Amino acid sequence: VIARTLHQLSRRHAGPLVVVDCGAVSGSLIESELFGHEKGSFTGAISARAGAFELATGGTVFLDEIGELSLELQPKLLRVLEARELRRVGGSKVTKVDLRIIAATRKDLRSEVEKGKFREDLFFRLNVVPIVSPPLRNRREDIPMLVDCFVHALGGTSNAISESARTAMLRHDWPGNVRELRNVVERALALGGDPDALLLPIAPSSSGKGSEQLTFSPELSFRDTKERWTEQFERRYLSWLLKRAEGNISKAARDADMDRKYLHKLLRKYDIDASRDDGDEADEPPL
Secondary structure (H helix, E strand, O other): OHHHHHHHOOOOOOOOEEEEEOOOOOHHHHHHHHHOEOOOOOOOOOOOEOOHHHHOOOOEEEEEOHHHOOOOOHHHHHHHHHHOEEEOEOOOOEEEOOOEEEEOOOOOHHHHHHOOOOOHHHHHHHOOOOOOOOOHHHOHHHHHHHHHHHHHHOOOOOOOOOHHHHHHHHHOOOOOHHHHHHHHHHHHHHHOOOHHHHOOOOEEOOOOOOOEEOOOOOOOOHHHHHHHHHHHHHHHHHHHHHHHOOOEHHHHHHHOOOOHHHHHHHHHHOOOOOOEOOOOHHHOOOO
């Protein structure tokens, strides 16, 4: 949505917006998807084909999940960014391109650079104007506006979502962010029902011992579902861990066999505040 808005409000709005999901295209085809290919360049290449960069000339290419791009392809992307030219797979002709590139990722690319999984030169070349989209749980004031927007777009009426349902939506943490909110609104318009049930809570197990079982939504992909439950697990585990350690982050890190800096990072990620941290700063080398 952000990429589309930037494109529509720019001087390139009359040109095309081409979207490539780097995480959805198989590794063997992503190069052709981006740069195009010539006839006969690989099995199945029965005709020449322009790639996303050629198709987007005069407009914008949106590279979603750029962190999934293989190390082998990253230098070729850097060349396009630097020289504004490319060669198709199996071709020798150099083609000039005039476009803007917008990239998005859920990964921490600085960390990926440190791990050797993302090129440092490409990271700095892409990181010209960074835009951070905060999770929905950190901007709950947007929820009423988004609900009304989705209700209107889906053909519902202004009173289609009850006040109790709206209150439940404001309480929810939205691990699936705006996509999850839209799914809930759509489900509410289609099925109605108890507002809390709309949010797919974790159901108690039949054992009655307080353990939990997974519930799934047909609207969420495997990746989104996995991330949703990973976030819920991490949030609950961290809260339990800190409570057990009485707010002592250093003790919590030792109990979990976790690096204390990484624990701090997770706590910041989920806005979890420890009541105390006597730390072991003296035991650690200076940064």
